[in-house]
Amino acid sequence: MTVIEARGVRKAYGTTIALDGVNLRVEEGRILGLIGPNGAGKTTALNAILGLTQYQGELTVLGRDPWTERDQLMREVCFIADVAVLPRWLRVSQALGYLAGVHPRFDRVKAEGFLAKTNIRPANKVRELSKGMVTQLHLALVMAIDARLLVLDEPTLGLDILYRKQFYDSLLNDYFDRSRTIVVTTHQVEEVQHILTDLMFINRGRIVLNCSMEEFESRYLEVMVHPEQLAAARALKPIQERHVLGRSTLLFDQVDRRQLAGFGEVHTPSIADVFVAVMTNQASQPQGAAR
């Protein structure tokens, strides 16, 4: 079943166009990474999906219009935006009580179970917790909600590597199953690469790449080429070339793996490298950016 469907979604702030006709479709059970440079429209897209901002065009989330039916939608949708949104005066026990009071799908026992694994105590106030612990708390609250769509907007911003790793491990092990859908934006692309099932690049309000991770892995290939074979490899039109310690790494889009095997060891590039290549080439190589 389709969880998110957008057709020609536009949003402008004054003369700045934040979303420029976005079309997208997210199926149930996917983990979509929405990757884009600062100001690309990621947060605006998420806000539109969450019914926090108005837009033009057609958008349905779980079969509902997020702007007009936000309250009902929020029973089945959760989000964590930017970490710093839990109010500082809130006690952990109050957060649990409040959520149990207003959210029909919140399971307090489950949340307490998650929190028992951390150093967070029910009497703690948010202001007493470290940034990493606040995120742990927020994640514990959100994972105890039986939601169908979870939206994460830079959930691990400013956290150290231990918390970041733990965050995604918890999410995968304790939360995700095939009936849930996750949309995540982050700049720490390499840390989510292995958990994503789908990938979307967004730039200047437009989607410039939209594929599943299987497609990504068969489409983009990276080869470390010996200097004597560089000219031959360049003839296959790499979308990016990097030179490290006298060796060149070439990134190819839709080039046959067997053709490349002759130049050296072929492997799947990191999302980050493809992202940089696609963003820098977007103007000059439209076929590399075609979706």
Place this chain on the structure above:
Amino acid sequence: MNMPANATPDSPLDSQALAPAVISAARRIYWSVRRELWESRAIYIAPLAVAALFLTGFLISMVHLPEKMRAALALNPMQQHELIAQPYNFAELLIMGTTFIVAVFYCLDALYGERRDRSILFWKSLPVSDLTTVLSKASIPIVVLPLVTFAVTVVSQWIMLLLSTAVLLGSGRSVEMLWTHLPLWRMSLGLLYHLVAIHALWYAPIFGWLLLVSAWARRAPFLWAALPLLAIGFVEKIAFNTSHFAAMLGHRMGGPEGAASTAGRMSMDSMTQVTPGQFLISPGLWVGLAITAGFLAAAVRLRRYREPI
């Protein structure tokens, strides 16, 4: 937070079964109001602190009580009444004034603070509508604070009366005069009427306006709440040399016809001057409530459209 995977429901069917059906609107309002009390503890701490401070002062003044009662014997009943009831009226005014100030500052921050600290994003991630949120915030000055005022005042007055009684009995004096001039039940009823009529219903548009500004302002909600009103008053004065707007504001602050004269020194007797019947048919009340509804509706809309600051 790493948990074994078997701690979570393995199939979606299990997790569906865990979810209770519906949460009533009343329950969401109840928890939203509790949330406000967690955040703004001044709602009950400020009147309690003022009452405690007043009672401490009152306790010290007990030293002179037997003398005061002896002196009162020489006065006529009206003067006696004034002398004896004075501290009780004063306690009432003090607590009422405190909660009014708390209400003003609460309203100014209610829809502004959550945008400033971005916690609005967290609250909006929950299935609580903007209408529920704004109504629960409006219920603090209109319902909760008058009730808190009532409870704290009545308890304080009883403590005062019992303290005085104990002191008088201890010094071997009669308490008859004290009790005849302090009909606490009747006074409490009058207080409740005053709180419901004036602080809840008559002042509602003031709180509505403050909530609206709080939902709208990007900074300095206090200035935005006060300066436009002053500006309108000045412009009217300069342009037409009239002061209808200022008079209207004064009328709103001072209370409905009849109660206006007592705004300065409200005594318990004059507070009940306006009968419930007169009050309920006064157009000022209904116009005010209609304006309140408009302000709150606008605040709901603004909360929906406004983004974190």
